[in-house]
Amino acid sequence: MENGPACRAMVMFGGKGGVGKTTCSAAVALQLASSGQRTLIITSDATPSLSDIFEEEIGDTIRSLGDRLDAVEISDAAILRRWKEKFGPDFYEILSCLVDMEGLDGESRHQLLDYIGSAPSLREETMLDLIVDLAGACAYDRIVWDTAPAGETLNLLNMPAYIKRHLSAGSRVFEGLDRIGRKITGRRSISGIMEQWIGASERISAYLHENSAFVLVANPEALVVRQARRVVETLREYRITLHGMIINRVIRNPDSPSLSNLMKIQERYLTDLMGLAEGLPVAILPFSLKEIRGKKALKQAGKRLLAELGL
Ligand SMILES: Nc1ncnc2c1ncn2[C@@H]1O[C@H](COP(=O)(O)OP(=O)(O)OP(=O)(O)O)[C@@H](O)[C@H]1O
Ligand SMILES: [Mg+2]
Incomplete structure (x- = not known):
């Protein structure tokens, strides 16, 4: 199915820790699937709560959660x-061009590769590569990505551009070494391998810019508003499309003086958040006295979010 610019294939839900990213992602994914779209929900949070919210064990291989909805915790x-x-x-x-890899025993070779593979930037780039592959496999109409708290996600979104810059510099450094090395070993050139990696970073970057959109989840509270502002600025800087905003835990119809008080405090931050959205779709999710867990409660929230966000 074709998605226009306002309705991208991948929707990332992001924002400060604890604002309701996982709840909102789960609700929207469930509702997209109910509306007939084959949907995959991915969580990249290191301590995922998707299983708890769906009340079903998920894990790090794709599993079905029912009609047209699959899930995976990365x-x-x-x-x-x-x-x-x-x-x-x-x-x-x-590494074989630089050190005697064959001289190492098997265990040491594995340890060395494990060590390199878990380096922070490679971990992030590989995670994006995995997500973009899942998204590009055409098995799904929509991908809903429940991201880790804001700071970590923003670093992640800038990673392909960062890696590309870094590799481009490296590729030039290795050209000289390649000229000598190729004559001796006949191996693929290091700069050639790096060119391939640059291509992989460009593919991820293109997907994020062309097929993805960000939904900012926020609560009407001072610290959340402050961080939401930074997220919007950073997305603009990275040229990632901001689709809209969910303002979660909004108090409506208070039935006690303390809730009335809290509602008044929220009003000011609601105005700030609406201003920040600059006319983009904004969905309001009221503060719920019952936990939003399990398919029934999620569907109710999802219907509302989907309609108000126009996803
Ligand atoms: N509208 C709401 N009303 C009341 N409680 C809510 C609402 N939305 C979410 N919650 C509760 O707030 C808590 C945090 O929600 P959730 O796990 O979705 O946030 P998160 O942003 O994904 O958190 P983290 O940053 O830790 O991943 C959960 O206990 C959830 O049930
Ligand atoms: Mg979460």
Whole structure:
């Protein structure tokens, strides 16, 4: 199915820790699936709560949660597996040009590759590569990505551009070494391998810019508003489309003086958040006295979010 610019294939839900990203992602994913779209919900939070919210065990391989809805929790172990499979052989080849890899015993070779593969930027790049592959596999109409708290996600979104800059510099450094090395070993050139990695970063970057949109989840509270402002600025800087905003835990119809008080405090921050949205779709999710867990409660929230966000 075709998605216009206002309705991208991948929707990322992001925002400060604890604002309701996982709840809102789960609700929207369930409702997208109910409306007939094949949907995959991914969580990249290191301590995922998707299983708790759906009240079903999920794990790091894709599993079905019922009609048209699949889910996966991306673990560090899955990222490392992926890295070893996809990029491990390239690294092995490069390292072989620099050190005597064959002289190491098998265990040491594995340890070395594990160590390199879990380096922070490679972990993030591999996670994006995995997500973009899942999204591009055409098995799904929509991908809902429940991201880790804001700071970590913003670093992640800038990673392909960062890696590309870094590799482009490296590729030039290695050209000289390649000229000598190729004559002796006949191996693939290091700069050639790096060019391939640059291509992989460009593919991820293109997907994020062309097929993805961000939904900012926020609560009407001072600290959340402050961080929401930074997120909007950073998304603009990274040229990631902001689709809209969910203002979660909004107090409506208070039945006690303390809730009335809280509602008054929220009003000011609601105005700030509406201003920040600058006319983009804004969905309001009221503060719920009951936990939003399990399919029934999620569907109710999802219907509202989908309609108000126009996803
Ligand atoms: N509208 C709401 N009313 C009341 N409680 C809510 C609402 N939305 C979410 N919650 C509760 O707030 C808590 C945090 O929600 P959730 O796990 O979705 O946030 P998160 O942003 O994903 O958190 P984290 O940053 O830790 O991943 C949960 O206990 C959830 O049930
Ligand atoms: Mg979460």
